[in-house]
Amino acid sequence: MISLDERLFLFINGLVGHWPFLDSVVSFLINDYFVVVVLSFLLLVFWFAGNGPTSRAHLQTGFIWTALGLALTNVAVKLFNIFVVYRDRPFIRYPDTHLLFYRPHDSSFPSNSVAVCFAFAAGIYMVNRRVGVWALALATVFAIGRVYAGIHYPLDVIGGAAIGVICVMMMRKLLTLWKWFPDTVIRIARALRLA
């Protein structure tokens, strides 16, 4: 029996080929670099963007928890793949899948790249909601694009997004309790005139 997840995948992926322009846009957006690089630059700009020491410290604390949240996200996805579940990519189960991407060999669930994008976007949202909304929108487009391109089931990207957001939220909570850590990093950076 085809699960709802797989039916949704077949519906979304079935749209490939109807609008060649959309296929080109999605192919560009879902490559391994574009969205990750854009979100990384947003975070880098945040480090220096504050107007005065207090505002800068707020943004830099956000930078630190997002960076550590990203590291935690990667570990969580790896552990998930090793100990919890290994799911074949949709193009293995459905050879007729319309592929707009190369054939990755790792587990389909959870989507590592979507987890990373949502970790970035959630971190940015927690620091600056106005920019964060755009970051979340970009991450969402990326996630849907990965399904459209035939390399993930919808549940893979939902799982990835949840892992990314939860990891950054956990790191934020942890660093609120261990405030000495971001404070120390910022103190050292301030001595170097970089914060």
Add this chain to the structure above:
Amino acid sequence: MALLAFDYFLLVFVTSCGLLQGVFAFRGIVGLQFFQRRACAFAFAAASTAASFLWFFTKPDLDIPPNIIEGKQQTLTFMAGAVSSVIFSLLVASLINRRRRFVTSTPSESSGLDDLRHTTFVKILPTVERDLRAVLRSLVSGVRK
């Protein structure tokens, strides 16, 4: 793959240099600016970002195995590119602004990045070293206690 990683490094380096110039000009951190006019800094930011993105993302062999960069290597390359661009900005802006007369004098107490509104990084390097030693000393003594 190594060549693509180097291209990725260049993308990050050039774009970071441009974006940082935009931010420094926006926030008035004069000692880190390559240009005296804000408009020039914004134009430089836009041009370097657009040029490097166009160059990298129009590569015909991008994302075609084995020409891909794995996640871990991507992260390390991004960090290397971003850190290099910050160091480059500190040094080049110091060189460009070495003869510049700043409107206000250097404050006696450190206020971090804001110090570079009044001077260049190279000019306050001895103070930076002293402050860094003081911070590290206080951290070490804090750990011992």
